[in-house]
Amino acid sequence: MSDRLAAQIAFLSEADQLKSVMRASRLHDNSRYENSAEHSWHVMLYAFVLAEQAGPDVRIDRVLKMLLLHDIVEIDAGDNPIHGTVDAAAQEAKEQIAADRLFGLLPQDQAKAFRDIWDEFEAAETPDAVFAKSIDRVQPPISNMANGGGSWLEYGVTIDQLSQRVGTPVQRGAPRLWQWLFPKLEAFFSKMPSK
Amino acid sequence: MSDRLAAQIAFLSEADQLKSVMRASRLHDNSRYENSAEHSWHVMLYAFVLAEQAGPDVRIDRVLKMLLLHDIVEIDAGDNPIHGTVDAAAQEAKEQIAADRLFGLLPQDQAKAFRDIWDEFEAAETPDAVFAKSIDRVQPPISNMANGGGSWLEYGVTIDQLSQRVGTPVQRGAPRLWQWLFPKLEAFFSKMPSK
């Protein structure tokens, strides 16, 4: 048991670094960029509050676990801003290596279980993963509207790009949520200042 | 539905402020204080990884939800450092008012459900709450050992105070974990520099 606990605490200690991975999105009060650990907490809260937006096959307890783990690879691979210009294949390769190393710190049974959850999230095929992805995508636009434009201004994003990059996954996992949100986004973009 | 979603998003937006509530504990790399949102994510990860430390009656899915919500009252009431000298009764009164206001932003059914989860955590009586509390208490000592002493140095904490304030709840919810951790804490305190 002692070795097992040592491995678990080593993983949990390494995970502390997610608090220092900075994202492209900013806090609602615009005081600073958001980090990936607090983002992970916030999207879990979104998923729990908005669980009724999910289809009947979605098990919210599994969605929370997916979102708990979904960004841990960023400790090694960094955040990949959705409106940025990162090479997707290169980033995916980096994330695979990161997942090997980071989940590999855990005892073997947990390493496999955690990796399976993360792989399922990344594949975005099961109902749980589709909903988790939609929730992960819907939080930054709400922050951006609160703080005056945030990453949209920084990356020069148009409403059409937003519809494609965010609307597509959100509609897939939480269609009523997108239907409610889209008119608000349109209104915001129609009067958004340029940088 | 539209009003319901508006209330839910208002709550989720207000919750963003938990990212700006600073705790007494510091990151493992000692670069800055930890905030209560990223702490909440980290203790959920602790609970998930260390679930096998819980007693047979503990339902880890409920523990995760408790830890997701457990610090939201701090948006209004502030963090209450375990080694600090806050008036416990006054702090509890502030937290009750905070819970009324913050959970009250949600639709009524969710306001009640979330408040019930938080009340259960605070009461620390059910097996789920006892385990959640033990996990919430065990994370800061591990950070403090990583960063050279952290809040122990700042508050002049002794190993006896630590045993009482942290050991008691951790032993209650996760006794084997405390058995494993305590000798490490003793060794650390025996050579900890003073401030």
Ligand SMILES: [Ca+2]
């Ligand atoms: Ca991400």
